[in-house]
Structures are given as C-alpha cells and as structure tokens.
Amino acid sequence: MRTAEATYVDKVCAYITRNRDDGHARELLVFEGPEHDGLQVPKGTIEADETPREALHREVDEEAGLSTLESISHLVSDVWTRRRSPLKRYRRHFFQATVDHHRDEWTHVVTGEGAEVGLEFEFSWVDVPPASEFALALDDYVHLVAASPASRE
Helix, strand or coil, rough: CCCCCCCEEEEEEEEEECCCCCCCCCEEEECCCCCCCCEEEEECCCCCCCCCCHHHHHHHHHHCCEEEEEEEEEEEEEEEEEEECCCEEEEEEEEECCCCCCEEEEEECCCCCCCCCEEEEEEEEECCCCCCCHHHCCCCCCHHHCCCCCCCC
C-alpha cells in the first residue's frame, strides 16, 4: 500500500517579548482572533522570494502592526504535522525578538495578502512561561524564550 506524499509549507513563528515595567519578568505577545482556536503568536507562510527572517518582519508587521523588532534570534526549526489526511506538514522557524512597546492591549486589522486580510486580532501580553497551551502547538518552544540570553537581566 502506497502512502500519499506529504505537502510541506514553510512557516515563520514569532515570539515577541518585552520586559515588564517592574523589570523582573518577560512578557510574550499573543493574540486571539476570529477563526482561531486559542492563543497564538504572530506567524505565517514564508513566501517563495523570502528568507525566514524577512518573513518574520513582514508577518509581524501585517498581523500585529509592529514594524520595529530588536534583538532578533533564531531559536529552532522543526517539522510539525498539521493534518494527517491529506498529509500536510509545516516546516516551522521560530524566532525571538524584543520590542519596546508600552500598550498592554490593542486590536490590529491584518494587512498584506491572504485569507486573514481584514480580520481583527486582539493582542495582549502574557507572562513567560504562559499559563495555558496555545493553538497549533505554537507554545512548543516558549521554554527557549525563558532560557535565552536576551531574557536574563
């Protein structure tokens, strides 16, 4: 019996962090939006002419409205099975970046191209590590944020 070939899609996932005002902990940017099951982080498909780092900048700007990222570091890449039938896998590239951002909550209308354009995402910050699991296993590597040199102060 022959198994169907898998479809692979390259994705970028952004762990955007900021220091809490008390300076004792890091916070992670998350959102909720229509058509999503639980908390997520900015992420999206890497276009054919982009590097993962270029896609990171574009996706964070389109989904969160943040155009300036600091201290960007690649954390890990993996292959995650999105769907078993037909078989679809994501090659996910996780990055951490910091921002100097003072708003605690905001709503952003997604720009760019694709199915999410025009949707409203409601952004907020959660402590690292987060208290609950994220949709699409996007919290798989949050422990690396807590352990990264950028988060030690």
